Amino acid sequence: MSILIDKNTKLIVQGIGKAGWFHAKQSIDYGTQVVGGVSPGKGGTFMEEDKYKVPVFNTVKDAVEKTGANATVIFVPPPFAADAILEAAFAGVKLLVAITEGIPVNDMIAVKAELKRRAADCLLIGPNCPGVVTIGECRIGIQPGSIGKRGVIGVLSRSGTLTYEAVDQVTRVGLGATTCVGIGGDPIHGADFIEILKRFKDDPETKGIIMIGEIGGSEEEAAAEWIQKNLKKPVVSFIAGATAPEGRRMGHAGAIVSGGKGTAKAKMEALRKAGVSVVDNPSNLGQMMKKVLENR
Numbered sequence: 001m002s003i004l005i006d007k008n009t010k011l012i013v014q015g016i017g018k019a020g021w022f023h024a025k026q027s028i029d030y031g032t033q034v035v036g037g038v039s040p041g042k043g044g045t046f047m048e049e050d051k052y053k054v055p056v057f058n059t060v061k062d063a064v065e066k067t068g069a070n071a072t073v074i075f076v077p078p079p080f081a082a083d084a085i086l087e088a089a090f091a092g093v094k095l096l097v098a099i100t101e102g103i104p105v106n107d108m109i110a111v112k113a114e115l116k117r118r119a120a121d122c123l124l125i126g127p128n129c130p131g132v133v134t135i136g137e138c139r140i141g142i143q144p145g146s147i148g149k150r151g152v153i154g155v156l157s158r159s160g161t162l163t164y165e166a167v168d169q170v171t172r173v174g175l176g177a178t179t180c181v182g183i184g185g186d187p188i189h190g191a192d193f194i195e196i197l198k199r200f201k202d203d204p205e206t207k208g209i210i211m212i213g214e215i216g217g218s219e220e221e222a223a224a225e226w227i228q229k230n231l232k233k234p235v236v237s238f239i240a241g242a243t244a245p246e247g248r249r250m251g252h253a254g255a256i257v258s259g260g261k262g263t264a265k266a267k268m269e270a271l272r273k274a275g276v277s278v279v280d281n282p283s284n285l286g287q288m289m290k291k292v293l294e295n296r
Helices: 018-030 060-067 078-090 105-118 160-172 193-202 219-230 264-273 282-295
Strands: 010-014 033-038 046-049 052-057 071-074 095-098 123-125 131-134 138-141 150-157 177-182 208-214 235-240
Touching: 010 018, 010 060, 010 078, 018 033, 018 046, 018 052, 018 071, 018 138, 033 060, 052 060, 060 078, 071 078, 071 138, 078 095, 078 105, 095 131, 095 138, 150 160, 150 193, 160 177, 160 208, 160 282, 177 193, 193 208, 193 219, 208 219, 208 282, 219 235, 219 264, 235 264, 235 282
Parallel strands: 010 033, 010 071, 033 052, 071 095, 095 123, 150 177, 150 208, 208 235
Antiparallel strands: 046 052, 131 138, 131 177
């Protein structure tokens, strides 16, 4: 069993330009069913290169009607990405993965309100995220597929690069991963920790979870409270940005400490109180996960 995506997922690529096509080919090589691309004005053409051939459509609606797509990955530039998200949602796509970085906050506020009002049954991952990989089955986004082997650990992260690090570590210690989800670090985004934790809870293949947070916001504290009340599976966590000065933006808009809230210390304390094994160095995630499972 897997969460969010599997070998039967049918994916379209919105903004199938240079970056979109590059990652579409990598996803095809991974085994993902990339059934189409969307690029207004280029409908009826194909993206072709060597063994790769993907039809292009003018709209998401056309792509869904012709291919049966149920997932999309969005590489559309920031000024137009919000409209791309809503176009996919209103066309009936159930999983939206927005890779685009730099979408204006006001645009995302409007997107979230519209999704809640008109497309509450779809799930948005991102924006400004690396995407989702179900190991050995399906890759959506920009995560490297070669670093992970199928196993028993679910990986959930606000950080892109630390997502890859965690997958590599659990693979190296012999545990492997089920699905890895990068939810993105922007202040206004789609799925949060709890939404993904619920899915890992219900997945019988996932025996443990690595959760990587960052300074800024309060989602880690909310997740800690939910874990304490609802989750019996072991969780190992790391919070990035412990040395960041207050008020300083660290890498992206979501990672900012302000007014004494969102500190690494507060997040780690909340997680430890909830029974989560918190490491101070991300290089210890895999070994700690192995130790926790062995002790159980």
